[in-house]
Amino acid sequence: MGQERESLKPVEGANRALRSRLSLKGEFALALLPTIVVLVVLALTEAFSQQRLLFASLASSAFLIYLDPTHGMNTVRTLIASHLLAALAGIGAFWAFGHGYLAAGVAMVAIITLMILLDVVHPPAVSTALTFAFRADADDTIVLFGIALGITVLLVILQRAALWMLAWVSAPRAAGR
Numbered sequence: 001m002g003q004e005r006e007s008l009k010p011v012e013g014a015n016r017a018l019r020s021r022l023s024l025k026g027e028f029a030l031a032l033l034p035t036i037v038v039l040v041v042l043a044l045t046e047a048f049s050q051q052r053l054l055f056a057s058l059a060s061s062a063f064l065i066y067l068d069p070t071h072g073m074n075t076v077r078t079l080i081a082s083h084l085l086a087a088l089a090g091i092g093a094f095w096a097f098g099h100g101y102l103a104a105g106v107a108m109v110a111i112i113t114l115m116i117l118l119d120v121v122h123p124p125a126v127s128t129a130l131t132f133a134f135r136a137d138a139d140d141t142i143v144l145f146g147i148a149l150g151i152t153v154l155l156v157i158l159q160r161a162a163l164w165m166l167a168w169v170s171a172p173r174a175a176g177r
Contacts, residue, residue: 030069030159034062037155041148057083057127058152064124065152069159073122076156081118082125083149086111087142090132099134107133 022030038059061083065074072078086107093107107129115121132141 031063031066033155033158034066037151038062041151044144044148044151057086057124057131058148060124060127061122061152062155064122065156065159069156074156076153078120078122079156080149080153081120082111082115082122083128083145083152085114085118085120086125086128087132087145089114090129090134091142093129093133094135103133104130 041058061074061079064071065079068074089110090103090107093103093110097103097106108126111125111129115125128145135141
């Protein structure tokens with residue numbers, strides 16, 4: 001397997017460095033936390049609700065965090081703001097128009113606009129808005145979503161700690177230490 005991965009490269013002309021490719025063991029170690037988080041969120045969803053699709057966007061967020069944990073779209077601020085605004089946009093559209101394509105379209109346009117205006121662009125939040133617009137009728141849905149979002153935020157913090165530990169472990173040791 002080559003050291004250069006197409007999925008890690010910035011697009012042509014982008015003023016951004018290539019994400020460093022870790023060893024295969026390092027890549028799997030970095031992917032372990034998002035995988036565990038997604039499985040925990042799915043288990044919680046199954047235990048408390050039958051709205052499994054509600055958390056698909058958080059699973060996408062988890063793996064974006066794995067791919068590039070230091071990217072601006074994967075900060076705690078962006079993650080929380082975009083998903084909470086998306087949930088509110090979806091619920092608002094649901095209340096205004098009922099569940100269906102009109103509500104979904106309004107929620108999608110609203111969250112894209114809000115993310116751009118507030119500089120909290122996190123693409124998986126669009127799915128959150130759509131999911132709530134299609135089905136926001138369960139009272140405990142927003143609470144369960146908030147808990148799952150909190151777990152995902154914890155993932156961001158854990159990923160940053162893991163990156164710090166990987167850098168610390170793999171840094172050349174100074175003579176005499």
